[in-house]
Amino acid sequence: METVILYLDRNENLYGPAPQCYEVLKNLGVEELSMYSRDFTRGVKSKLSERLAVELGIPEKQILLSEGSEDMLKQVVHCYLGPGEKMLCPAQSWWYYQSVASEVAGETVTYSLKEGRDSFYYDVDELIGLYKKESPRVVLIASPNNPTGNSFPDEDLKKLTEAFRESIVVLDEAYWGFSESSNEHIAESVSRYRNLLVLRTFSKYYALAGARIAYAAVGTSFSKLTKFSSRYLGYNRISEELALAALDSRQYYSDIAKAMLADRQRYYDFFDRQEGFHCYRSNANFILVKIPATLKLPMQKFLAARAIAVKFFAEKEFEHCVRITLGTVEHNRRLIDALGEFLTTKTARGISA
Numbered sequence: 001m002e003t004v005i006l007y008l009d010r011n012e013n014l015y016g017p018a019p020q021c022y023e024v025l026k027n028l029g030v031e032e033l034s035m036y037s038r039d040f041t042r043g044v045k046s047k048l049s050e051r052l053a054v055e056l057g058i059p060e061k062q063i064l065l066s067e068g069s070e071d072m073l074k075q076v077v078h079c080y081l082g083p084g085e086k087m088l089c090p091a092q093s094w095w096y097y098q099s100v101a102s103e104v105a106g107e108t109v110t111y112s113l114k115e116g117r118d119s120f121y122y123d124v125d126e127l128i129g130l131y132k133k134e135s136p137r138v139v140l141i142a143s144p145n146n147p148t149g150n151s152f153p154d155e156d157l158k159k160l161t162e163a164f165r166e167s168i169v170v171l172d173e174a175y176w177g178f179s180e181s182s183n184e185h186i187a188e189s190v191s192r193y194r195n196l197l198v199l200r201t202f203s204k205y206y207a208l209a210g211a212r213i214a215y216a217a218v219g220t221s222f223s224k225l226t227k228f229s230s231r232y233l234g235y236n237r238i239s240e241e242l243a244l245a246a247l248d249s250r251q252y253y254s255d256i257a258k259a260m261l262a263d264r265q266r267y268y269d270f271f272d273r274q275e276g277f278h279c280y281r282s283n284a285n286f287i288l289v290k291i292p293a294t295l296k297l298p299m300q301k302f303l304a305a306r307a308i309a310v311k312f313f314a315e316k317e318f319e320h321c322v323r324i325t326l327g328t329v330e331h332n333r334r335l336i337d338a339l340g341e342f343l344t345t346k347t348a349r350g351i352s353a
Ligand SMILES: Cc1ncc(COP(=O)(O)O)c(C=O)c1O
Pocket: 010, 011, 067, 068, 069, 070, 071, 094, 142, 145, 146, 172, 174, 200, 201, 202, 203, 209, 213, 214
């Protein structure tokens, strides 16, 4: 029999999408499958951009759609970052940021997130200092950041955007919703700050990574990107219907977020009891855990034998860390049980003693 691997290494939402999304798929007809959307006749991009505009309280023109936030990131960088121009991004973050800057021969300047007692944090004053020194064309902030899990505080956003008037600021909120699900800062920030783009995806909170759908809420100076990203024949109608069904399923998703919050606490409690382990507090659907260096290989082997995949890093900074995606309650229990068992093995006890 083929072994089914439990993938807790990719930050996907293993609860899956709301039942209403499956209803959409069951009821797809010739309209969604064979025809282009006619939404443009109303002077809007689509039903989805209209709906998001209402939910976020901003004009529809300030919502841009894309095939996942990866796609929008690529579009922003290709649109605004010229060869030799600088992009500021966190040193400890999703590898893709630097990769996409290199596609346009841009230069990446990294800033470090600081390690606090319980979690990582952004040092805004240092970031502003670096901004003045480097004059970047694009600044990237991730909130919550992957893999550290910390958010960029709302109150610092004002300070930052006031200081960064000359650049495009991208706030990647791919992991929005798992702690804080308020949308209020978006309307306030994009109306006050013309150069801010807030990036959101349906991949994580809404568990629709396979549908590849995301959006950006932008300030008023993004006319170049608006043209660049506009699609004359419309967007993916099936993904849009799925996204709309997800937006209609508030209760389903808030129940999942609550269950994840409780499981996150369960992981904290578990790791806090283990000597030599340190679990950083996270606002996302994953946690980062520092483990005793000597346990890395045996733990990797043990979990592989149990068909559980978690993320071990090659990067120096996180060489002795593991990132765990929160699965369902049952998945999380399976991993905690497996880890508990691993820690009682002779190898683990021998090594960590
Ligand atoms: C920080 C961050 N932003 C964006 C994404 C991309 O998400 P998607 O392209 O599915 O919207 C990821 C993927 O894991 C991520 O970690």
